[in-house]
Amino acid sequence: MPRATICLPTYNERANIEPMIRALEPLDVHVLVIDDNSPDGTGDIADRLAAENAFVSVLHREKKEGLGPAYVAGFHQALADGADFVLEMDCDFSHDPADVPRLIAACGEGADLALGSRYVPGGGTVDWGRGRRFVSTAGSWYARALLGVSVRDLTGGFKCYRRRVLESIDLDAIRSKGYAFQIETTYRAIRLGFSVVEVPIVFSDRTEGTSKMSRAIVLEAVTRVPALRFAAMAGRI
Numbered sequence: 077m078p079r080a081t082i083c084l085p086t087y088n089e090r091a092n093i094e095p096m097i098r099a100l101e102p103l104d105v106h107v108l109v110i111d112d113n114s115p116d117g118t119g120d121i122a123d124r125l126a127a128e129n130a131f132v133s134v135l136h137r138e139k140k141e142g143l144g145p146a147y148v149a150g151f152h153q154a155l156a157d158g159a160d161f162v163l164e165m166d167c168d169f170s171h172d173p174a175d176v177p178r179l180i181a182a183c184g185e186g187a188d189l190a191l192g193s194r195y196v197p198g199g200g201t202v203d204w205g206r207g208r209r210f211v212s213t214a215g216s217w218y219a220r221a222l223l224g225v226s227v228r229d230l231t232g233g234f235k236c237y238r239r240r241v242l243e244s245i246d247l248d249a250i251r252s253k254g255y256a257f258q259i260e261t262t263y264r265a266i267r268l269g270f271s272v273v274e275v276p277i278v279f280s281d282r283t284e285g286t287s288k289m290s291r292a293i294v295l296e297a298v299t300r301v302p303a304l305r306f307a308a309m310a311g312r313i
């Protein structure tokens with residue numbers, strides 16, 4: 077049986093972590109929580125859950141450095157543990173745990189990278205204000221145009237990689253931390269010739285805890301996209 081590991085980054089998700097682990101329990105996956113020393117004690121709850129459940133493990137990091145470095149550390153760990161499929165997922169229920177099997181199935185059927193996509197038929201967002209919808213759709217449009225790729229949802233963080241994709245990407249060269257990390261990983265996979273498919277998902281706003289999105293994260297994406305394009309033109313990625 078192919079083995080799937082869900083990398084679940086957490087920063088102050090004490091209200092969400094246990095319900096999320098419970099929701100993932102029936103799916104026959106391994107869950108790797110990557111906690112950046114959350115001040116609200118999420119890491120302690122994760123430790124308890126790992127002690128109680130063999131399918132859960134925890135990677136503790138010293139400080140919050142953004143989603144990108146947390147995922148890179150998680151990817152290395154998942155590969156070392158022998159995962160065939162490695163997933164990214166938020167811990168705030170914006171990504172529906174029930175969609176996990178569809179993402180894994182897309183890779184099982186031959187895709188190298190399956191993206192949960194809000195911007196293909198059947199996908200969408202609920203509970204989002206106009207401001208956030210605009211930032212997200214404009215961001216995907218901007219990245220798509222500058223990078224010259226056909227992917228509709230470049231900034232989403234619900235993804236499933238076949239092992240060989242993460243083995244091929246130079247993970248330690250990735251500097252992006254926020255949405256840019258999602259754009260960069262998908263772009264690098266495309267540049268390496270891997271096949272990418274979009275699986276429709278509906279993204280709903282979190283009900284517990286608070287978003288860590290910031291102006292800096294949006295700005296990083298705006299500047300990283302042309303930098304990625306130049307790196308590709310120079311043959312560096």
Ligand SMILES: Nc1nc2c(ncn2[C@@H]2O[C@H](COP(=O)(O)OP(=O)(O)O)[C@@H](O)[C@H]2O)c(=O)[nH]1
Nearest residue numbers: 085086087112141142143146166167287288289
């Ligand atoms: N380990 C770690 N997790 C993070 C960090 N920033 C955000 N997260 C987690 O990444 C997921 C998505 O973050 P969120 O704040 O909901 O971003 P949004 O959905 O774009 O508003 C959640 O599970 C967060 O707890 C970080 O710096 N380190």
Ligand SMILES: [Mg+2]
Nearest residue numbers: 166168170282
């Ligand atoms: Mg969120």
